[in-house]
Amino acid sequence: MALRFTYSQQLIVVTSIAITSMSPCVAQDAPKRATEQKNSGNPTDPPLSDQQAPGTVSGTVLDQSGAMVAGARITLTREDQSPTQEVFSALDGQFSFAHVDPGPFHLRITSAGFAPQTSSGVLHSGEAYTVPEIALAVGANIFEVDVGLTQVEVAREQIHDEEKQRVLGFIPNFYVSYLRNPAPLTAKQKFSLAWKQTVDPVSFLLNGAIAGGEQALNSYSGYGQGAQGYGKRFGASYADFVAGTFIGGAVLPSLFRQDPRYFYKGSGSKKSRVLYALASSVICKGDNRQWQANYSNILGSFAAGGISNIYYPASDRNGAGLTIENGLIGIGATGIANLFQEFVVRKLTRNVPKSDSAGP
Secondary structure (H helix, E strand, C coil): CCCCCCHHHHHHHHHHHHHHHCCCCCCCCCCCCCCCCCCCCCCCCCCHHHCCCCEEEEEEEEECCCCECCCCEEEEEECCCCCCEEEECCCCCEEEEEEECCEEEEEEEECCCECCEEEEEEECCCCEEECCCEEECECCCCCCCCCCCCHHHHHHHHHHHHCCCEECCCEECCCEECCCCCCCCCHHHHHHHHHHHHCCHHHHHHHHHHHHHHHHCCCCHHHCCHHHHHHHHHHHHHHHHHHHHHHHHHHHHHHHCECCCEECCCCCCHHHHHHHHHHCCCEEEECCCCEEECHHHHHHHHHHHHHHCCCCCHHHCCCHHHHHHHHHHHHHHHHHHHHHHHHHHHHHEECCCCCCCCCC
């Protein structure tokens, strides 16, 4: 039985081909020779044992019920003129600052829907400092928006920037945000984004390539061969793409008030980023900016799989079994696409915002 390709799978396939086609870089850096530290003879130089080694500062952000708070912004400042550091809490509420110089430090923790919280401490040389658990109190749901613009206007400007994002300069990459705290989308904006994704010329080309591959393999043999068979395969592939985009990216997100975009993390350990990318296929941000079950993607994958049974050849349908199988494939494909977004696609995407790009 042939598998049906979703748009996420199309992006993975095309990106993978582009990566493998690139000429490999020739390593030119020779190994560096180890050098011994020599005594300068200056009696004022401090002995090696007196040098201060950097340490780490880590902790966990919770709410008053004890639930983990993901996506909280933690800012570390120093009393001296050291640069400010900033990270975001992971899905388990944890955060960590590396290479922090010893001395007093101050933390400021903010998250939408909670009152700001502060914490202070003193880091000793080489210490792994753990901040006591930070419990955020419920506060006003304040959104970070540009002065003089409404939230809808800010979202419109951000979508306009997202519509310029293209992998390798031509593949649409509209459904990912590289901003720290983007404004939520209205229902109208969700439908507008889905429409622009489906009518983009590259979307027609990708579905045309998929149809050509299916014709070469004689997938869905009930469609036959020749121009008529190709036309039917192209129509089915494009219908799958449109149904998946509108149901999972506009209809259900509007109904459940969820954001259909992937929020690039870009910070933290490799393991935390992998878990975040995979988890984002089944959890998402609501329009209230709180994490919740991703009903839009889960139900959308099954709905698109069920609808496709209407126009695929009878010999390639098996009712509920095929719908469930294609739904699970769609959810898995979203997780794989998120991994590509987190570790590969950003490097190949043009017109990515040059600032405000770390963590959701």
